[in-house]
Amino acid sequence: MAADLSPIDKAKFVAAKRAVEFIEDGMRVGLGTGSTAAWMVRCLAERMREEGLRVTGVPTSSRTAGLARQLGIPITSLDEARWLDLTIDGADEFDHDLALIKGGGGALLQEKIVATASDRMIVIADTAKEVAQLGGFPLPLEVIPFGWQTTKALIEETLVSLEVLGRDVTLRMNGERPFVTDEGNYIVDLHLGRIGNPRQLSLVVNQIPGVVENGLFIDICDIVVIGHGDGRVEVRDINAGTVEQDRVEFADTDNIFADLGD
Numbered sequence: 001m002a003a004d005l006s007p008i009d010k011a012k013f014v015a016a017k018r019a020v021e022f023i024e025d026g027m028r029v030g031l032g033t034g035s036t037a038a039w040m041v042r043c044l045a046e047r048m049r050e051e052g053l054r055v056t057g058v059p060t061s062s063r064t065a066g067l068a069r070q071l072g073i074p075i076t077s078l079d080e081a082r083w084l085d086l087t088i089d090g091a092d093e094f095d096h097d098l099a100l101i102k103g104g105g106g107a108l109l110q111e112k113i114v115a116t117a118s119d120r121m122i123v124i125a126d127t128a129k130e131v132a133q134l135g136g137f138p139l140p141l142e143v144i145p146f147g148w149q150t151t152k153a154l155i156e157e158t159l160v161s162l163e164v165l166g167r168d169v170t171l172r173m174n175g176e177r178p179f180v181t182d183e184g185n186y187i188v189d190l191h192l193g194r195i196g197n198p199r200q201l202s203l204v205v206n207q208i209p210g211v212v213e214n215g216l217f218i219d220i221c222d223i224v225v226i227g228h229g230d231g232r233v234e235v236r237d238i239n240a241g242t243v244e245q246d247r248v249e250f251a252d253t254d255n256i257f258a259d260l261g262d
């Protein structure tokens with residue numbers, strides 16, 4: 001079955017499989033959102049089944065909560081768990097400092113809250129997510145629906161005042177209607193091309209009334225696990241300053257691939 005997967009799905013799978021090895025018995029774990037994170041949830045469920053590992057998950061979206069429930073992973077709310085040992089999530093882009101753009105799946109708000117409330121955040125990604133400079137992927141901002149057009153105009157003005165080059169700001173749609181997040185908000189995507197100063201941009205846009213949060217994750221991610229389609233995995237730990245090369249085998253994974261459906 002593994003052989004039927006595209007190289008990109010294999011890369012996501014091996015990154016996820018390696019990352020769940022960081023999970024220890026009894027941990028409270030933040031469960032990210034997106035296709036790579038869905039592999040992680042499946043790999044975690046497999047470890048729980050096969051090794052009797054006991055874990056409580058805190059999902060970062062209704063989608064992930066649904067998958068975790070389906071796979072029998074006990075879940076709770078962040079308010080119940082309060083603080084987590086680890087969060088494992090995907091990303092849309094990561095740079096050399098492990099600064100991230102997230103929110104391609106629209107779950108950036110819960111993802112940022114959960115990752116910030118964790119001792120460690122591990123990002124799982126395929127090689128295409130690594131960039132020299134953030135910004136090729138549109139930066140999502142979660143905004144309150146009330147007065148969103150005014151908020152959008154203020155965001156555009158802010159980009160002009162910051163002398164940011166790309167200033168195209170679009171409302172994310174779901175067919176004919178605005179995309180609505182789990183928190184009932186909208187998302188506007190900033191098509192910037194490159195972000196010269198992510199820290200400044202993150203601070204400034206969050207000052208705009210109506211902006212709830214942005215998809216820049218700075219100084220939050222500790223480790224990135226990068227998967228390759230041939231099973232090679234690289235584990236970069238920004239705090240330890242280490243880079244480890246590893247390999248994940250595709251054998252004996254049919255029970256994971258059998259429930260594919262994300």
Ligand SMILES: O=C(CO)[C@H](O)[C@H](O)COP(=O)(O)O
Pocket residue numbers: 032033034035036037089090091092101102103104105106107108111
């Ligand atoms: O931030 C996210 C969702 O809000 C995802 O982690 C990000 O979009 C990556 O998704 P995928 O693993 O499907 O490429």
